[in-house]
Amino acid sequence: MRKPYTLCLPLLLAFTLNMSATAQANEAAKQATKLPPSAELQYSIKAKQSGLPLSGSASVKWQSSEQKYSIVTETRAMLVGKILDASSHGSIDDYGLAPDKFVEKRFGKPATTTSFERDSKTLRFSASAETYALKGGEQDRTSASWQLIAIARAAGENFKAGSEWKMLVAGRRDADPWTFKVLGLENIKTPMGDMQAIHVSKAPPADSKDQQLDLWLAPSLEWYPVRLKFSDADGDFVDQVLESVKK
Numbered sequence: 001m002r003k004p005y006t007l008c009l010p011l012l013l014a015f016t017l018n019m020s021a022t023a024q025a026n027e028a029a030k031q032a033t034k035l036p037p038s039a040e041l042q043y044s045i046k047a048k049q050s051g052l053p054l055s056g057s058a059s060v061k062w063q064s065s066e067q068k069y070s071i072v073t074e075t076r077a078m079l080v081g082k083i084l085d086a087s088s089h090g091s092i093d094d095y096g097l098a099p100d101k102f103v104e105k106r107f108g109k110p111a112t113t114t115s116f117e118r119d120s121k122t123l124r125f126s127a128s129a130e131t132y133a134l135k136g137g138e139q140d141r142t143s144a145s146w147q148l149i150a151i152a153r154a155a156g157e158n159f160k161a162g163s164e165w166k167m168l169v170a171g172r173r174d175a176d177p178w179t180f181k182v183l184g185l186e187n188i189k190t191p192m193g194d195m196q197a198i199h200v201s202k203a204p205p206a207d208s209k210d211q212q213l214d215l216w217l218a219p220s221l222e223w224y225p226v227r228l229k230f231s232d233a234d235g236d237f238v239d240q241v242l243e244s245v246k247k
Contacts, residue, residue, distance in 0.1 A: 030137070031165070033096035033150035036222040038063040039247045043240040050236065054078070058240060062146060069097055071142050083107040088142035090116065095137040097147045102140035104172055112172040114140055128173040138168045138175070145215060148180055148200065149223045159198070178202050188216050188227050191243045197226050221245065
């Protein structure tokens, strides 16, 4: 396998992030948030890597209270087994999710830790010497999707086609500004039945080789992601569809 992916809500996602002056200076605007109920979500995965078809499964355990949250994800591929573990833990503040630690373990590689040091207001990485000043609203790759869900649940009719939602997102080595754009309502077929879902896309800049991330959020199902797709410019992709939800 050439490279694993992970969900935003975490699954087989491997963005190559580049630091920029924009990222360093970025300060998120405070958005109203409404966290979804705690749940465990199970997904089936279909993918193409280097032209080869693959299949597998992923689980996402989302837990939240008035003061704390945690997200734990696990991704498995047939014939290979577990290929990725990722977790994000932190608190809830005026910006929504406020990660303290993001840990990612990829198949065949050591785990990396991204630390949001609230006392010193510094974002640090075990895999690099990069640092960023914490100004509020920063997310990691696993918490970003859940922060978007919380924003969507609170935004109501303002979460509409054409609207854009921005945040600074930290990975394994550095951080980069992400922009999610709402595309519109679509019908998604799942093992749980057909669902109306709002399609949101995080597309890379025109001159970037980063992956594109598409999410379909179902308002009738607490806005949980019923489908996620990660696409490369070379045609490789990972497409995951919700199979079950246990609250």
